[in-house]
Amino acid sequence: xxxxxxxxxxxxxxxxxxxxxxxxxxxxxxxxxxxxxxxxxxxxxxxxxxxxxxxxxxxxxxxxxxxxxxxxxxxxxxxxxxxxxxxxxxxxxxxxxxxxxxxxxxxxxxxxxxxxxxxxxxxxxxxxxxxxxx
Amino acid sequence: xxxxxxxxxxxxxxxxxxxxxxxxxxxxxxxxxxxxxxxxxxxxxxxxxxxxxxxxxxxxxxxxxxxxxxxxxxxxxxxxxxxxxxxxxxxxxxxxxxxxxxxxxxxxxxxxxxxxxxxxxxxxxxxxxxxxxx
Numbered sequence: 001x002x003x004x005x006x007x008x009x010x011x012x013x014x015x016x017x018x019x020x021x022x023x024x025x026x027x028x029x030x031x032x033x034x035x036x037x038x039x040x041x042x043x044x045x046x047x048x049x050x051x052x053x054x055x056x057x058x059x060x061x062x063x064x065x066x067x068x069x070x071x072x073x074x075x076x077x078x079x080x081x082x083x084x085x086x087x088x089x090x091x092x093x094x095x096x097x098x099x100x101x102x103x104x105x106x107x108x109x110x111x112x113x114x115x116x117x118x119x120x121x122x123x124x125x126x127x128x129x130x131x132x133x134x
Numbered sequence: 135x136x137x138x139x140x141x142x143x144x145x146x147x148x149x150x151x152x153x154x155x156x157x158x159x160x161x162x163x164x165x166x167x168x169x170x171x172x173x174x175x176x177x178x179x180x181x182x183x184x185x186x187x188x189x190x191x192x193x194x195x196x197x198x199x200x201x202x203x204x205x206x207x208x209x210x211x212x213x214x215x216x217x218x219x220x221x222x223x224x225x226x227x228x229x230x231x232x233x234x235x236x237x238x239x240x241x242x243x244x245x246x247x248x249x250x251x252x253x254x255x256x257x258x259x260x261x262x263x264x265x266x267x268x
Contacts, residue, residue, distance in 0.1 A: 035210055037208075037219055039219070039230050039232070039250070039252070041250070042250075042251055042252065042253050043252065043253060043254065044230065044252050044253065044254025044255075045206075045219060045221075045230060045252075045254070072179075074171075076169055076245070076246075077215075078213065078214050078215040078236050078237075079212065079213035079214055079215060080212050080213055081211075081212040081213060081215035081216075081217075082215075083215075083217070083234050083246060085171055085173070085179060085246065085248075087179075096173055096178065096179060096248070097248075098173070098232050098234075098246065098248045100217050100232075100234070102212050103212075111210070112210075112217060112219065112232065114219075114230070114231075114232045114248055114250065115250075116173070116175070116176075116248065116249075116250025116251065117176055117250065117251070118173070118176065118177065118178050118179075119176050119177060119178065120177065120178025120179070121178075
């Protein structure tokens with residue numbers, strides 16, 4: 001697995017935890033010992049592991065939360081930091097997101113997430129992609 | 135100037151170019167030879183230097199574009215990639231943004247920007263901050 005594949009794998013793990021409403025898996029996705037921040041659609045800034053994970057527990061614990069999928073993820077990395085932009089499909093509507101990962105221990109861990117509304121659909125070519133920034 | 139100060143300086147240069155409606159300065163802020171992407175509030179994904187800078191030329195060239203300011207910027211960096219989250223003040227309303235920078239040549243250059251709506255005001259403590267991710 002290339003490092004870019006590993007970043008896309010970490011991004012997939014984030015959306016799998018989201019789709020499965022698995023708060024334990026979500027806690028694994030986010031970094032343990034790095035500064036964390038999260039911007040849910042329309043929300044303000046959440047900071048710190050406790051505040052960020054509590055927001056996810058509330059979202060994942062809500063039985064009315066809609067299903068979610070990730071489309072057209074593209075990763076870019078330089079050294080031990082990487083980012084992914086992708087579309088999120090929620091009940092046939094789309095959001096657009098930025099996810100930032102940092103290498104912590106031997107894994108890519110999420111440190112920042114921002115999702116917001118988008119007026120556009122994802123591109124028809126939705127295969128995940130990535131590029132090294134050298 | 136520390137590297138974190140340099141990242142915050144690059145972030146300020148972005149908002150200064152925006153506030154001054156200076157397309158030339160905006161073109162200097164964005165990286166020359168790296169993959170670029172930009173998500174304006176509510177828009178889809180723009181990719182590549184041409185597409186991204188054309189969008190900025192349209193925004194900066196619009197005489198009805200509102201004034202903009204940047205508040206509560208906080209930077210995090212690991213090696214040669216860094217990100218800033220901040221609030222944007224536009225006509226008394228706020229957006230919230232993620233800006234990602236990569237070291238290109240001897241400068242921090244913008245490679246990705248996402249801004250979206252937020253229901254919250256920025257924190258009263260609006261001094262710029264930053265932290266090394268080690």
